[in-house]
Amino acid sequence: MTSLILRTVARVSLHLTLLFSVFLLVSGHNAPGGGFIAGLVAAAALVLQALAFGVEHARRMVPVDETALAALGLLLAAGTGVAALVLGQPFLTSGLLHLDLPFWPEVKISSAFFFDLGVYLVVVGMVLQVIFGLREA
Amino acid sequence: MSSPLVFLPVLLPLLGGIVLWLARRSLGVGRWGSLALAAVTLGVEVALLGLVRARGVQVMFAGGWVPPFGITLVVDLTSAIMLVVSGIVGLCVLGHAVQTLDPDRERHGFYALYQFLFMGINGAFVTGDIFNLFVFFEVMLIASYALVSLGSEPGQLRGGVHYLVTNLVSSTLFVAAVGTLYGLAGTLNLADLAVKVARAPDPAVFTIPAAVFIVVFGVKSALFPLYFWLPASYPAAPLPVTAVFAGMLTKVGVYAVLRVFSLVFTHDPGYLHAALLVVAGFTMLLGVLGAVGYDNWKRILSVHIVSQVGYMIMGIGFLSVAGLAAAIFFIVHQILVKTALFLIAGLAERATGAYDLGEMGGLAGRYPVMASLFMVAGLSLAGVPPLSGFFGKFLLIRAGLAQGEVAVVAVAIVVSFFTLYSMMKIWRYAFWGEEKPAGLRPVPAALYLPAAALVAFSVVLGLGGEALLVLSQQAAAQLLDGTAYVMAVLGAR
């Protein structure tokens, strides 16, 4: 019931869409974007796979259970806040990490990034759970 | 006073809930883990109450952002009292749940959802701005939607849909009211709002969002005429869920009314608080009349929630230290006793397998402990001295008479008799008469423990109510004055 066109497009667009979602995630710090919309885009990519190849195929692409993904994301986001608490700052105080990686000097990672990453995982997990659940049963 | 302790009642259930969700397949971890978590949360809340009593209002600014920017969490005496009560209820109901729930519900994440529910409840108690009140309401409601429909029995589904849709409409209105308020005041921080409303050149405009807030919180706390969703949905859920909903959820709505209409919207008591009094009168009366017609234990108690909420709103409507103190006292009493009554209904269900009063009888002979627990809790609910309900109602009535609000006080007294009648009805059908049904089952002693603990609290509140009364008077004075709250939040500037 899926056409050749849809399957081809789905195959081509998967990586592109996922890449774009990562772009949105990292650019979300001080440009439009962020964890929520990036997660939605990533979930849309996987939902397209589910539409084209069936839910089982799409589910195999996500190595872990969707609810676990969401829970881990929530843990990461909450953990970012707690980290500030542990360091003696008020909850959710953001910090900036300077790294000097080989071939990539002066990387700046904000703690807000990890919060966003958590949001990303939560959104991907929840959307996939709802949509797979609705389509499967 | 800035203290990291302020956030722990929200953070602990959140982190614990995630862990419990990940480990939801293991019953042992779920039961013992959630019990331990609830106990630790209660401990933190008691410590917080002590801290607030000793050192005044505690605040926390998330991310170090100073108000009115950023997220502020504030714990004053009222919040601290509510937190402690929520901790007690959380622990006791959980103690009942681990013994009675079916493993299927437990494996589907009951314990995690339960913790998320308390995250929302506690968050609503500690939040310092009105938008986060909305957010924590939603956290609480989403967890409660999931708890209501967990298991997907037909009755639960119908009730769940009613509950969900009604509450969503009220959330929508909440957002609209917040929008109006932000447009008028330019801030959503409660302390800042209190200052802005008090200093506004034309405070009458704030009556518009305030009136919408009455509707919004009216749905959440099941006020007249917006209580129709409650009898449809509460009895449908499994008993521990109904018990914690009955105890806490509507009271979070009442707390929101208490906070917003004593700290922020005090500019127009002739209209807003008079409206609250009218609503309170009808809520008391119609709630208790609705209960008369039912003969299902869970339903009678559920409809009674509506009636009791009316008393609390009445206390808030007086807008005096005596009235607010009485309302706080009554809320504490009500949460403990109502939860206890539901847990006792659970005991009776364990013994008879039913909630219908027609299907049980003569329990007093076989289960004397259950009967005496019900006797104490039921009389306390009806307001018979020397139990806590009597003092709660007495304080409310005295506060009302002091202000000459005779009509609503008269309603409150009449409603008390009807409440007594309902309790006597349960007593007569369930505990007196012939013993039935034939195959009564034994009730394990450990199952009595949570209900007994709650009833004991009620007795202590009645006999030694002085301490709580003083505490709630201090809390009410703090609420009505507002200076301590505002200073604690905005003083850091």
Added chain:
Amino acid sequence: MELVLALVIGVLFGTGTFLMLRRNLIRVVLGLGLLSHGANLMLMAGAGVPRGRAPILGAGAGAVVDPLPQALVLTAIVIGFGVTAFLLVLAYRHIATFGDVDVLGTPMDPAPARVQARAAADGERTVAGRAASRPAGAPGGGGDFR
């Protein structure tokens, strides 16, 4: 501009309320969606019609609009999104359990046959186009949403 916003909010609330009063659960969900859009728009409008640059760092000089209502609306949208998803799952279970999308059945008590038939007809109209592509007289509008 304020007038246009007010009209749009009014229309959204009106249509949303109209849909919410239907028995068909799917329509209720759609109505709730419209209501929450109206409320979000009201939050935006309440803070004043935006006049100025988008509040993005490093995008040039000039007055920026107040970013707080936008953050609040974003939060409200996310919450509304989650709740709507949950409501859809609940509606789905509702259909799987009762075979209809009627919200009027009282708890513990299946709806009378007449009401069920009307809800089924209602459901059929919701997906009018699809009904056309199906053999006439296919049973149960609710089943369409499986």
Added chain:
Amino acid sequence: MSGLVVYALAALGVSAGLALARLLLGPTAQDRVMASDVLVTHVVAALAMLAILFRDAVFIDGVLVVTLVGFVGTVAYAQLVQRG
């Protein structure tokens, strides 16, 4: 330049109105799916025009998001219609 963009936006508005009429009138579900897809395309075009009008590249991000997500929506609707 910006005058041209405004004309283009006006044309988009008219054409979106027509697509909306199709969406409302139907008569078949296929028509409605097509109309909603056309509306998504209009949103994309309008965002691109706004990017030119305000000389701001952030709108292009929006274009990409709407394209990708709108496509999935159309496919889902189409499958729903097809499954019958």
